[in-house]
Amino acid sequence: MPVNLVAPNPSDLLPVPGVELGIAMAGVRKANRRDLTVVTLVEGSAVSGVFTQNRFCAAPVQVCREHLAAGAGIRALVINTGNANAGTGEDGLVRARSTCIALARHLEIAPEQVLPFSTGVIMETLPNDRIEAALPAALADLKPANWALAAEAIMTTDTLPKAVSRQVTIGGQVVTISGIAKGAGMIRPNMATMLGFVATDAKLAPRLLGELAREAADRSFNRITIDGDTSTNDSFVVIATRQAQHAEITQLDSPDGVILRDAVIAVAQQLAQAIVRDGEGATKFITIRVDGGRNKEECRRVAYAIAHSPLVKTAFFASDPNLGRILAAVGYAGIDDLDQSLIDLWLDDVHVATKGGRHPAYQEADGQRVMKQSEITVKVDLHRANGAASGANRPHATVWTCDLSHDYVSINADYRS
Numbered sequence: 001m002p003v004n005l006v007a008p009n010p011s012d013l014l015p016v017p018g019v020e021l022g023i024a025m026a027g028v029r030k031a032n033r034r035d036l037t038v039v040t041l042v043e044g045s046a047v048s049g050v051f052t053q054n055r056f057c058a059a060p061v062q063v064c065r066e067h068l069a070a071g072a073g074i075r076a077l078v079i080n081t082g083n084a085n086a087g088t089g090e091d092g093l094v095r096a097r098s099t100c101i102a103l104a105r106h107l108e109i110a111p112e113q114v115l116p117f118s119t120g121v122i123m124e125t126l127p128n129d130r131i132e133a134a135l136p137a138a139l140a141d142l143k144p145a146n147w148a149l150a151a152e153a154i155m156t157t158d159t160l161p162k163a164v165s166r167q168v169t170i171g172g173q174v175v176t177i178s179g180i181a182k183g184a185g186m187i188r189p190n191m192a193t194m195l196g197f198v199a200t201d202a203k204l205a206p207r208l209l210g211e212l213a214r215e216a217a218d219r220s221f222n223r224i225t226i227d228g229d230t231s232t233n234d235s236f237v238v239i240a241t242r243q244a245q246h247a248e249i250t251q252l253d254s255p256d257g258v259i260l261r262d263a264v265i266a267v268a269q270q271l272a273q274a275i276v277r278d279g280e281g282a283t284k285f286i287t288i289r290v291d292g293g294r295n296k297e298e299c300r301r302v303a304y305a306i307a308h309s310p311l312v313k314t315a316f317f318a319s320d321p322n323l324g325r326i327l328a329a330v331g332y333a334g335i336d337d338l339d340q341s342l343i344d345l346w347l348d349d350v351h352v353a354t355k356g357g358r359h360p361a362y363q364e365a366d367g368q369r370v371m372k373q374s375e376i377t378v379k380v381d382l383h384r385a386n387g388a389a390s391g392a393n394r395p396h397a398t399v400w401t402c403d404l405s406h407d408y409v410s411i412n413a414d415y416r417s
Contacts, residue, residue: 003285003374003402005277007160008148014165014176015144017201018042018241022141023153026134028127029082029120034153036131038103038138039077039197045241046206047074047115050217052234058086059096059126060116061233067100072112077237078103079117079195080131081154081182084233087123095128102132106139119156119182119195119233151180154195158182162274168263170256171246175202177263181221181271183278194275196221198267199239202260203248206240211252212264213238220268224400225307226279238264276400281407284316285375291396292382298335299397302380305333306399313404316376321367323352330380342383348376 019041026036041047049068051061067074078099085092100114107114118126151161165178183194204212217236242248249257277285288306293299306312306329315322326345331338340356347370351359370376385394 002160003277003279003282005160005274008151008163010145010148012165013145013147013151013163014167014178015147016176016178016199016239016241017144017243018045019178019199019239020142020144021146021150022138022143023146023149024134024138024141026080026127026130028080028130034149035081036134036138037077037079037150037153038135038142039079039150040107040142041075041077041239042241042243043073043075045074045239046204046209047237047239048209048213049115049235049237050213050221051236054234056087058084058118058122058233059088059092060085060118061235062093063096063100064115064117064235067112067115070112072110074115075109075113076103076107077115077117077197078131078135079150079154080119080126081156082120083118083124083126084120084122085118085126086233088125092126095126099126099128099131103135106135115237117195117233117235119154147178147180151182154180154182156182157280158278160274160278162271162278164267164270164274166263166267168259170202170244170249170259173244173246175200175244175246175260175263177202177267179267179271181275183275194221194234194236196236196268196271197239198237198264198271199241200260200264201241201243203242203244203246204240204260205248205250208249208252208257209238209240212261215261216265216268219265220272221275223269223398224272224276225304226276226282226402236268273400276402279402279408281405281410282402283374283405284403286316286401286403287375287377288380288399288401289377289396290380290382291394292385293335293395293397294384294386296395296397298382298384299395300399301335302330302333302382303397303399305329306378306380307401310404313401316371317403317405319368319371321347321364321371323347323367326378326380327353327356330382335382335384338382339384344381344383346377346379347371348373
């Protein structure tokens with residue numbers, strides 16, 4: 001069961017001017033399920049992407065990078081689930097490009113103006129003939145309001161679709177941001193095994209979109225972990241159709257730029273947190289905040305060490321306040337001159353450890369009370385920051401994760417069945 005997550009209400013998902021989505025059943029892996037999505041973009045749209053850091057990246061990731069680098073102006077996306085087209089060598093590249101060529105012919109655009117995305121089982125041949133045969137049905141289904149169905153069509157082991165919309169006012173004009181994502185397992189920062197797509201009609205200078213996509217990814221999808229595995233297919237794409245009638249945003253640190261940036265990041269964070277809440281077998285949603293490192297990188301390193309630890313995650317599943325496991329993770333995070341006598345640890349409002357040891361007032365019953373909750377915050381203070389750093393300027397990092405349950409093993413053991 002997902003942790004405090006419900007399926008989005010389709011009526012809450014707002015069309016983005018300049019974007020249409022069409023869904024079809026291609027039979028990529030299973031019959032009679034929506035598994036193919038086509039997204040078309042109005043001419044003049046700006047598109048940027050952030051992709052997996054896994055060196056064994058999938059064929060569609062390689063083709064996406066090539067097409068974005070070509071600078072031809074992206075006009076369409078084609079997304080399939082059921083097959084990752086990863087670990088497929090040159091044949092996989094040929095099939096990914098073939099799909100782009102087929103869609104480009106239907107739309108009368110260049111193949112380089114199409115971005116392909118795949119998710120599913122690795123090391124199996126992509127049935128691109130089925131995908132290409134289903135393209136007319138997906139194109140016939142193109143609608144601005146198809147966000148909910150698209151969120152459903154990109155799912156793999158997800159139990160619920162993930163989609164978010166919000167609106168802000170820029171220059172007196174209402175601007176829409178809508179996004180969808182998929183992911184439930186093989187999740188680790190840089191990036192998680194996920195597909196994420198966020199679109200806005202904001203009139204953003206195209207040269208700024210890459211910076212916005214990277215910052216949004218870094219503050220959302222690169223802050224989640226479920227099982228510590230970095231996927232072959234991770235992709236996060238930000239689209240600006242530039243259809244809104246406000247003055248062009250030429251600086252992200254301008255008042256209008258800040259409004260847009262904050263809204264895009266908020267959508268990305270909500271999607272990223274939904275992935276953790278729907279983590280394979282998850283029963284608890286855990287926020288880990290580390291403060292007081294000498295810099296943000298130290299804080300991130302410690303937060304990830306805690307979030308990736310199977311021992312920590314299984315303790316959370318069992319509601320067992322075996323909290324020495326958290327301190328052990330802090331200790332092996334790779335800070336060579338860490339002074340354990342300075343470290344403080346909290347579970348929500350419970351002060352567990354101080355000066356590197358058990359807090360005198362800590363009672364295991366208090367720890368167990370927090371561990372039984374479905375949402376838990378772990379806070380660690382390293383007390384290494386420069387004394388002048390305080391408040392928002394004090395180095396910190398936040399990571400979102402979940403527990404590790406019996407169901408995680410079962411889901412992944414049976415994934416290809």
